[in-house]
Amino acid sequence: MAEVKLSHIKKSYGDVEIVKDFDLDIRDKEFMVFVGPSGCGKSTTLRMIAGLEDITGGDLLIGGRRVNNVSPKDRDIAMVFQNYALYPHMTVYENMAFSLKLRHLAKGEIQKKVGEAARVLQLESLLGRKPKELSGGQRQRVAMGRALVRNPSVFLLDEPLSNLDAKLRVSMRTEIARLHQRLQTTMIYVTHDQTEAMTLGDRIVVMNDGIIQQCGTPMELYQHPVNQFVAGFIGNPPMNFFSVELMENEGRLFASSESILIEVPQQQADILRAAGEKEIVFGIRPEAIHDAAMLLSENIDIAARGTVEVVELLGAETLLHVRCGRELIVASMPSGKSYHPGDTIELVFTTDRMHAFRKADGRSLLYGKLGGAA
Amino acid sequence: MQFKTSTKKHLAVHAALILGAVTMLVPFLWMVITSLKTLAESTMVPPTLWPETLQWSNYADVWNSLPFAAFYANTFGMILFRVIGSVFFSATAAYAFARIEFPGRNVLFGLVLVTMMIPGQLFLIPQYEIVARLGAVDSLFALVLPGIVSAFGTFLLRQFFLGIPKELEEAAVLDGCSRWQIFWHVMLPLTRSGLIALSIFTALFAWKDLMWPLIVNTSLDKMPLASGLASLQGQYSTNFPQLMAGSMIAIWPMLILFVLFQKQFIQGVAGTGSKN
Numbered sequence: 230m231a232e233v234k235l236s237h238i239k240k241s242y243g244d245v246e247i248v249k250d251f252d253l254d255i256r257d258k259e260f261m262v263f264v265g266p267s268g269c270g271k272s273t274t275l276r277m278i279a280g281l282e283d284i285t286g287g288d289l290l291i292g293g294r295r296v297n298n299v300s301p302k303d304r305d306i307a308m309v310f311q312n313y314a315l316y317p318h319m320t321v322y323e324n325m326a327f328s329l330k331l332r333h334l335a336k337g338e339i340q341k342k343v344g345e346a347a348r349v350l351q352l353e354s355l356l357g358r359k360p361k362e363l364s365g366g367q368r369q370r371v372a373m374g375r376a377l378v379r380n381p382s383v384f385l386l387d388e389p390l391s392n393l394d395a396k397l398r399v400s401m402r403t404e405i406a407r408l409h410q411r412l413q414t415t416m417i418y419v420t421h422d423q424t425e426a427m428t429l430g431d432r433i434v435v436m437n438d439g440i441i442q443q444c445g446t447p448m449e450l451y452q453h454p455v456n457q458f459v460a461g462f463i464g465n466p467p468m469n470f471f472s473v474e475l476m477e478n479e480g481r482l483f484a485s486s487e488s489i490l491i492e493v494p495q496q497q498a499d500i501l502r503a504a505g506e507k508e509i510v511f512g513i514r515p516e517a518i519h520d521a522a523m524l525l526s527e528n529i530d531i532a533a534r535g536t537v538e539v540v541e542l543l544g545a546e547t548l549l550h551v552r553c554g555r556e557l558i559v560a561s562m563p564s565g566k567s568y569h570p571g572d573t574i575e576l577v578f579t580t581d582r583m584h585a586f587r588k589a590d591g592r593s594l595l596y597g598k599l600g601g602a603a
Numbered sequence: 604m605q606f607k608t609s610t611k612k613h614l615a616v617h618a619a620l621i622l623g624a625v626t627m628l629v630p631f632l633w634m635v636i637t638s639l640k641t642l643a644e645s646t647m648v649p650p651t652l653w654p655e656t657l658q659w660s661n662y663a664d665v666w667n668s669l670p671f672a673a674f675y676a677n678t679f680g681m682i683l684f685r686v687i688g689s690v691f692f693s694a695t696a697a698y699a700f701a702r703i704e705f706p707g708r709n710v711l712f713g714l715v716l717v718t719m720m721i722p723g724q725l726f727l728i729p730q731y732e733i734v735a736r737l738g739a740v741d742s743l744f745a746l747v748l749p750g751i752v753s754a755f756g757t758f759l760l761r762q763f764f765l766g767i768p769k770e771l772e773e774a775a776v777l778d779g780c781s782r783w784q785i786f787w788h789v790m791l792p793l794t795r796s797g798l799i800a801l802s803i804f805t806a807l808f809a810w811k812d813l814m815w816p817l818i819v820n821t822s823l824d825k826m827p828l829a830s831g832l833a834s835l836q837g838q839y840s841t842n843f844p845q846l847m848a849g850s851m852i853a854i855w856p857m858l859i860l861f862v863l864f865q866k867q868f869i870q871g872v873a874g875t876g877s878k879n
């Protein structure tokens with residue numbers, strides 16, 4: 230039983246407020262990911278939960294107990310550091326056994342626990358080695374093992390994979406997901422990589438500038454971002470944004486700029502009319518843009534015409550950077566047709582999947598507090 | 604061709620090294636030779652290269668005329684306690700200066716550094732007064748006392764502590780370490796080479812400390828080796844062969860220590876500490 234409740238948590242260094250009014254309930258056994266750009270306060274928040282950083286304001290509850298002033302070792306948490314922080318002078322076994330020794334556990338029990346963790350993490354053959362004799366991935370596993378043996382009710386992980394190469398990162402990601410399945414403990418995971426966040430998290434908190442931008446499941450964030458920041462941060466390649474003007478014509482609502490013209494579907498049009506903005510930021514994901522030449526239907530509205538500037542072959546899909554007047558549109562096409570720089574192309578948008586943001590503050594007009602749907 | 608030039612180079616390097624080694628060895632050999640001469644022969648001009656008859660009796664004479672057992676005991680006592688003291692106090696102070704935030708930390712550390720910039724001789728009189736008022740003049744305690752703290756050691760070990768990543772300490776905190784346990788289980792083992800270097804410096808310095816023992820202690824049997832031998836240097840005349848023989852007797856424990864700890868010794872002096 231360990232839900233973690235952050236209630237109006239604040240952190241300041243002197244006059245500078247780094248984390249502002251952080252309010253979040255993390256459920257028992259949940260895999261929660263904090264994601265955001267560098268310097269947004271993810272680590273600081275995690276370190277406050279760990280007890281490595283004082284909390285300037287608000288309440289932190291772990292398992293229902295207020296722990297603001299409880300020392301780190303009594304919070305029933307374990308943390309995995311970005312650079313592993315293994316003790317260089319101890320063997321793998323000693324690294325994992327250290328916290329148990331400090332708790333004066335019997336030798337036999339320590340051996341049993343370390344042995345078990347080593348088996349889960351496939352470290353059995355490495356127990357006698359020093360950290361400097363291990364590869365990056367093995368060190369990472371030892372760091373996990375050190376947290377594991379203590380059987381904590383909350384796991385904290387601060388960018389645990391960022392020091393690994395791309396391939397290892399993917400396989401360790403799977404391993405962490407499997408570990409969470411197996412342990413069934415609460416995990417809080419910090420990363421600045423949105424792919425990691427999307428693949429691992431039960432829920433994700435997107436942060437910017439010390440403020441929670443949005444909290445939700447990966448799909449909620451992907452489909453219904455509440456502001457332009459979240460929309461641009463989640464999803465790869467990122468969403469396209471254009472400044473457009475809204476125009477009424479014979480009861481239909483159009484969004485247009487110099488090079489783009491889209492008819493807004495009825496449902497969204499009603500919300501946008503109610504919002505009463507004239508100029509908005511229109512957003513559309515690369516996956517919702519298609520090549521008109523590849524569509525069978527007769528009755529299609531061309532949203533934009535342009536010239537292919539760059540072609541990126543990713544295997545399953547092809548990314549096109551299309552120049553349409555002043556706008557550069559990134560579109561994701563299924564592989565099959567081959568494109569070349571210089572080709573002219575007509576683009577069709579799946580307008581059901583459009584997003585609209587208020588120009589002034591980037592808030593979504595369609596989703597979240599301003600819009601109708603949540 | 605390649606082979607030839609590299610051989611030539613090797614020869615040149617070796618010649619230079621041999622020259623250096625010989626230069627360093629000559630005074631030592633001269634000491635050995637002089638210790639086996641008669642007093643008359645030792646002061647002859649021009650000097651003889653090899654003694655006419657080997658005067659082994661010099662060794663027996665000097666051994667009998669001075670309390671060498673007491674010298675050894677005093678020297679080792681002084682080295683032992685100074686090393687233990689300076690390592691302990693320097694390490695604890697250095698850790699505090701490196702890692703614990705407290706008001707006035709930088710000013711205090713500045714004061715520690717300042718003591719390194721003042722010539723040591725200036726401290727002799729105040730130190731003597733302190734020891735005298737403690738009523739401890741002419742004792743092993745007096746030999747040890749001023750050497751159990753070290754500004755240099757504090758400075759040196761602080762550098763070592765600063766080089767240890769903060770995350771290691773944080774990991775230790777999460778593992779359940781108290782401040783003292785962090786110091787003992789994590790920080791000290793990681794500064795091993797620094798501790799060894801400081802021990803060696805302290806031991807060397809204590810070994811060749813001549814002035815302080817002569818000032819604070821008066822009885823011959825309260826002297827360490829260096830100062831004890833100095834009593835052979837009379838005001839008007841010096842028996843060089845006996846002085847050299849005494850030096851030979853005095854020197855071998857240090858030689859043995861050097862041979863035993865050669866690796867650490869050289870590492871310590873070269874200061875390649877921080878890599879474990």
Ligand SMILES: Nc1ncnc2c1ncn2[C@@H]1O[C@H](COP(=O)(O)OP(=O)(O)OP(=O)(O)O)[C@@H](O)[C@H]1O
Pocket residue numbers: 242247265266267268269270271272273274421
């Ligand atoms: N001790 C400190 N004193 C003052 N400012 C600090 C201190 N520690 C962190 N900060 C500031 O707090 C902000 C948030 O830092 P934090 O480490 O939480 O960022 P982060 O989101 O983890 O970024 P990254 O992805 O780069 O790790 C940064 O702007 C940083 O400069």
Ligand SMILES: [Mg+2]
Pocket residue numbers: 271272273387
């Ligand atoms: Mg960080």
